[in-house]
Amino acid sequence: MLPNEIFEKLRSVYSDQIIELIENHPSDSFITVNASALFEICHSLRDEAFFMFDYLMSLTGMDLGENLGVVYHLYSMQLKHKIVIKAFVPKEQPKVPSVERIWRTADWHEREAYDLIGVNFEGHHNLIRILLPYDWEGYPLRKDYTAPEMYHGMKVS
């Protein structure tokens, strides 16, 4: 299925929750969706017979200045098609519904995005830091991040 067909299908069900489809060759075309409806959209993307996106390739958190973004790369093992879903949330309240219950692989990906970017995934059963120490402060992949002076008595930079 091509991205515009997926877009039309999603649009017919979720109307205004699906914001836009951006096609810009050579980059991959992606669908922007409303973060609040993300969980339902992902659920139907996995379960509907014409989508069957059972394989979450990658989940990326992004810092876009004012907003934080979450990017989902989906793939279907049976139908062999792909789609990219994006959701943006404001930096002050970065709340995104967790898709961990849909694709179990999202568990660690979401923890990583929380760890490095600071996206808050609501409904995640164990949202703690994964790569950095548990007592680390700040989210290093944000553009305005400055590393702390010291950590446990060791100089950082």
Added chain:
Amino acid sequence: MIQYFKNVWSGLSSTFLGMYITFKHLFVKKVTIQYPDQRFTLPDNARNRLKLEMERCNGCNSCVVACPVNCITLETVRVSPEDPHQEVHHNGNPRKMWVTRYEIDFAKCCYCGLCTQACPSDAIQHTQEYEYSSYKREDLYYKFQTLSPDQVAEKHRMYAELKAKDKPAKAEGATEEKKAKPEEKKEKEQ
């Protein structure tokens, strides 16, 4: 019961097969390189310690730009035409820049070879030398500049004179920038 004997047989046979293979290897040619006495011949493009040929280097800064880890410190000064000390490059062209400082921290270097590819005159090259471990980290900080400290001071003075002479010189900005960059890095390092 039959299964039991089958299991015993398969256990024994696989053990003896393994032993046979191991035994066969007693007569295989030995591959160990007796290191301090024998050495493996490295290929020509082996990427080990860097060397700098000063007569080739024209201080163009492209190695510093190419280096991903910023382990090269380069500082250049424009050659004053009144300087009695003039040099020519290996290809006969007169030297335009004095390299007053060229230092590589081999503790930081990641031996990626990007600087050697960026160099337009093949001044910086990888060598076959890999045995240079040291007791102190400072010993891994190599200084390649050939000018003595006195000479460096002299060159800087000459350049300052030159700059004072023709203030609206065009090339001033460029050299100034190049000089400023390594100093910045030095500060960061400290």
Added chain:
Amino acid sequence: MGLLNKLDDPYDGGGIILGKVEELLNWGRSKSDWYLHFGLACCAIEFMAMNASHFDFMRFGTIPRTSPRQADFIMVTGTVTFKMADRIKVLYEQMAEPKYVISVGSCSNCGGPYWEHGYHVLKGVDKIIPVDVYIPGCPPRPEAFEEGMMKLQEKISHQAIFNKRKRLGIE
């Protein structure tokens, strides 16, 4: 090497070794170093290659130990992060004296490629434990490991055991 060279000594037609007890002890110490393998990153793969057939590290009298209590020296092979730094300190403290440290590769020498922007990388293992030999390279060739090992052996064989002032470098 060392003591055995003295066999050629003209004393009593050879066959007798005259030397200090210290030399004998140092000879023994330097020729049977047991190490705690502390593989962290890329250098650990070269370290495995060095332990295998082509380079055979055990020719130098070294035996890999998995416990710090039995180790004479520790080879820090790879990037030390802050999360790992505490563990290295603990392991080093558990080792019995005299103990030595070999820092292998750019990363453990001074942070290596990560020295500038690596917010989670310790800039050199010598910030937390004293290092005896630095082996440069990213990763070093297996021969370079062995050369570093020889450097350490040389250091051990020239150490003063009984004279504490000399050992600590106090004149």
Added chain:
Amino acid sequence: MSEKKRLDLEYSQLDSDRMRLNVGPQHPSTHGVLRLEVEIDGEIVTEVIPHLGYLHRSFEKHCEKMTYPQIIPYIDRMDYISAMNNEWPYVMALEKMLDIKVPEKVEYIRVIVAELNRIANHQIAVATFGLDAGAFTPFLFFFRDREYIIWILEKLSGARLLYNYFRVGGLAGDTYPSFKEECLNVIEKVRKTNAEVMDLLIYNRIFIQRTANVGILTPEVAVNYACSGPVLRGSGLRYDLRKDEPYSIYDRFDFEVPVGKGEVGFVGDCWDRNIVRMQEMEQSCRIIEQALAQMPETGDVKANVPKRIKPPKGEVYMRTENPKGDLGFYIVSNGTDKPERLKARGTSFVNLSVIPEISKGYMFADLILILGSIDIVLGEVDR
């Protein structure tokens, strides 16, 4: 008598307490600096909590500070066992963005070096897995042969482990005259050793007893956890990016995708994952042979690429089949010579996340085997 009764009563009232054990981070058989917090009930593992990040080297932060060619050395250091394979998706993503067609010869050399590196990677994987199971000899055999592969790659690129050989639109250098013969020589050696290891290790009775029916990963769980590579194929799913969406020139070669069949136990156990690796080595040999025969003798090794690589604004997600699974790079470009965001989908990172799921209910000693059969590299897990 009464004393014994009292003791019996006391013991029966004792709650068999669960114990928490720490495996790692410094542990000889964790394949790197991984810490596993294991809860065991007697000898049975009831819960595994992996703690990562002991090798978190801030790769993604570095990528935002570097120009595109400077990132390649850092990508090598991600999965340091198969550096050639790592560089490939990255340069392919940039080539897609910049719309560069690479020369024919480059494609062939890329395939050859990537497959050579795949063999080297699987050799380490099987060798260390053998170590975990208590077999030391295959380790020596494999590392001896791996050295020959490394010598070829060293002659091409100049380094032994972290090659930095791929460039955007080409390669760092051309092949050398005796390249073909040496490759064929190595293939012969690899096949010979593989045949020996098959007898010595894989079909050894002890090894089968140790690994069969251990760590069974069902296909549904594997897909849900987005596993890939030999871990997924060991579960019986024929999913290989080289076949499914052939990138580069993989559609020109004739090779098979080995899957786990459950020869000695259930499908998807440790033994299956291991035999898949062994068979993949053979398939890689076949690909190299075909590529060597088809490779054009002469040709450029670099396409026409602008000196400063500045991809247009946009984003691309490119994935290839790494020895460990599918490795993806998500590059967001903002039109400058530095990426806005670069995310690496670490294969081992995803494959490792299945550990808590598949190690429950097995013995504690089996946990190490399960970990070994996943074949992780911590540089890629933590990045």
